[in-house]
Amino acid sequence: MNLDDSSLPPDEPWFLNPGTPSAAGRQQRQAGRMNKAAEKAPTTTAPAKYKAPTTSARQTAAARKNLKKAATAAKQKRTLAKLPKKTRTALGKEGARAARKKRG
Structure with a gap:
């Protein structure tokens, strides 16, 4: 990889250049993650x-x-302290859901 600044615009650092191989790979990985999230x-x-x-x-x-x-x-x-961890977790999530609903 050539890190020569002469080929880049003066206001853009080399690591933000979308033409670099690492940037292209990063964009593909992000697109793949978005597709998986949409499937779920x-x-x-x-x-x-x-x-x-x-x-x-x-x-x-x-x-x-x-x-x-x-x-x-x-x-x-x-x-609550005597309940199983799984139950306490579920109660906490339910409380968080109620608080979120209350906030709007």
Whole structure:
């Protein structure tokens, strides 16, 4: 590989030159990764006519109250610490999903 700067434009360093073999290989690898990601993406969606039922204010308040009670009981008994790692991981992911949904 010739690293002579005379063939490159003055404002572009040699490692950003898209004509170099390493840049071409990098672009091919990135394209391959994108294709694999597209293959893994789910293609099915819920029917358009389905609408999730909305909860009443009473149900939401009751759910919050139950969550607070469960949280205090878990802190006292340390229930979560005694659960298997797989279950704790699943609970953490579920909590993260709820937080993400709450943020919008």
